[in-house]
Amino acid sequence: MLFGSLDAGRSSFVAVGAKHAPGGPAADGFVALGSVGYGLRPERDYYGDPRASAGARPPRVLRHTVLAGALGGWQWLHAWGVVTLFAGPELAFEVLDSAATKRLPAPAPGLRLHGEVWARPTGATLLTGTLIAGSARTTIWGRASWGARVLSFYVGPEAALYADRTGYRKWSLGLHATDVAVGRVRLRVSAGWVYEEQVRRPGVYGALAVWTPL
Structure with missing residues (x-):
């Protein structure tokens, strides 16, 4: 299966991969997963700018x-x-586009743990959960959703959280439509609504995920 995703808002992240x-x-057994992603977010340069130490x-x-x-x-695999x-392993590379950044940091290796659940408690409902933790940037990301069948797909609420070693925290709450068919895709x-601790005010986000059989 090939997949891709885009999370857009004040901060954005796009990823592609294959499973x-x-x-x-449709059978129990080994699964391989590879992915690469790119993220971009604005923040205050508290570490690189000398004005931060002066209180400005x-x-x-x-x-x-x-x-x-x-x-x-x-x-x-289960009946439900x-x-x-x-x-x-995972590999992370990050840099601030700050005038105080003299050179690019070396990529940081780490270990990633990833868990997923796709469940259908009834024939007309869908429950999903994903939790990903990585040590390369000390990150954790989780998402949970519930949906009721509408036509041929599922609609319902979703919630997500993200945190990393920089002290950045983000929560979101919104609505989703999942398993919408467009040909083979x-x-x-x-x-929905998103709250970032560094900004300390609510915002909006939009997300798109696509997958298709190989």
Whole structure:
């Protein structure tokens, strides 16, 4: 399966990747997952600008982040859905476009843990959960959603959280439409409210995920 995703708002992240189950998607067994993503977010340069130490408000800069992972795991299929657990190495590269940044930092290696649940409690409902933790940037990201079938897809609420070692925190709450079919491609479209601790005011976000069989 090939997949891609875009989360857009004050901060944005785009990712592409592939997932392969040698035994087939409808059987228990080994699963491989590879992905690469790029993130961009504005923030205050509290560390690189000398005005921060003098009490003045430092200027805004952009943080660019590239994350890549190559994971292996196992999927368990049940009558009600599927559970998948992954683990493997990841590589992170990030830089601030600040005048105080003299050179690019070296990429940081780490370990990533990734868990997913797609469950259908009833024939007309869908429950999903994803939790990803990585040590390259000490990050954690989680998302949970519930949906009721409308036509051929599911609509309902979703909630997500993100945190990393820089002290950045983000929560979001919105609505999603999942498993929307466009030919061979499946979509998840969502939008809603987001709160970032550094900004300390609410904003809006939009997200799109696409996947298709290989």
